[in-house]
Amino acid sequence: MNKFEVNDEGKLEDEPDTFVAMYGVELWMEEQPIILEDNLLKNLKKYCGKIEIISKQETSITFGFLEYIMEYKNASLPVAITISLCDEDLQNEKLKRSLEQSWNYDNKKELIAKCKYNVLVTDTMAVGLDYAKRIELFQKALYSIVELIQCEGINYYISEQVISREDYLKNNPLDDDYDPLFGILNVRLFNIEGNEKEYLMDTLGLSAIGLYDLQCHFKNLDPNEIANILYSYGYYIFDKGDAVADIKIIQGISENDEWECQHEISIAEPRRVVLDINPGEEFSTENREQII
Incomplete structure (x- = not known):
């Protein structure tokens, strides 16, 4: 077993850093999605409060979450989440690894095989948030997105698992029995x-x-x-x-x-x-x- 060393100050020596600056998931689908920004903005507000569109490109849109503000030396900026349409091959390594460890998705893997498109959902400017607040925001935002965008599977590539849209939508962040770590x-x-x-x-x-x-x-x-x-x-x-x-x-x-x-x-x-x-x-x- 590989034990790490501790220095005189009690700190780890050569500790691997796997903290992610941008948390993200992939939504896999058969048809190219149509993202209606007004509907999406309305649904995001339902779950996440005050929000505005802060950037819009041909294949992406970024929302700023005004109730999650990070204070920096020269500016106060909202945490943001970006939705991007990706042109990425289905057989990417992230998806392969996730499918190997997706125990509740076994009988649905043939659905992923039909998918030709994926949408990437990522947070930005969120590293300064308390970890629980960061996950709370990301999961609420993702839920509001998945409610409106049809997909065959959600690839939590950071935790290496694929979850079906049907299973994900059973875990509503407004319910009392909501599980914030589902997928995480x-x-x-x-x-x-x-x-x-x-x-x-x-x-x-x-x-x-x-x-x-x-x-x-x-x-x-x-x-x-x-x-x-x-x-x-x-x-x-x-x-x-x-x-x-x-x-x-x-x-x-x-x-x-x-x-x-x-x-x-x-x-x-x-x-x-x-x-x-x-x-x-x-x-x-x-x-x-x-x-x-």
Whole structure:
């Protein structure tokens, strides 16, 4: 396992930086979309408050969110979200990686194969926002866009998963049971070649917004139970932020399980600092070196 070094000031040495300056997703569709800016502006205001169009090009439009203002030395600027029509080949690597880890999209992958167009939705000027506020705004804006634009799949390429439009629209940001991390957080599964009951699982998505992802390299345990643990602690980290930066013990599968954890460099790409969970001698692997 690749452990990072800590200097005399307690800071990480050579820590991989996977924070994203521009958060984005791709909407994949069969037909070239028609974006009606007046309808879109109205729907964005429904979910996100005061908004104005700040830029319009032939293949893109940018909206400024006036309730999310960033203060800079010489200016106060609104956080913005840009919608761009992209001329990008379907077989791009981002989509391929996402389809490999999209467990709830398996029976819909043939729909993506018919798509010829994609729309890129990205935020800009948002890096100074609190991570929770940034995700709140992006998800609300994206929901208002997806309500009006037909698509076969939403590629959250940062967390490497594709979500169907139907499933995404079930998660309305105005509902009480709204899940802000739907699409943002993914749990990935990797089979270890030559070892039938050995797996690596990790979360992907938290490091992109300035938090820690998690990973667990294990054997002879149910991957579904490990997935539940990773999701649970992923949400916990999102809720608590820096308060859990130094967590040392987590609860395992049973109430009596106490699994040690520590920060390490991830086994799987993208290389990043993760909270590595050790399930104990019985279930941990002898070889904890780079395996992916």
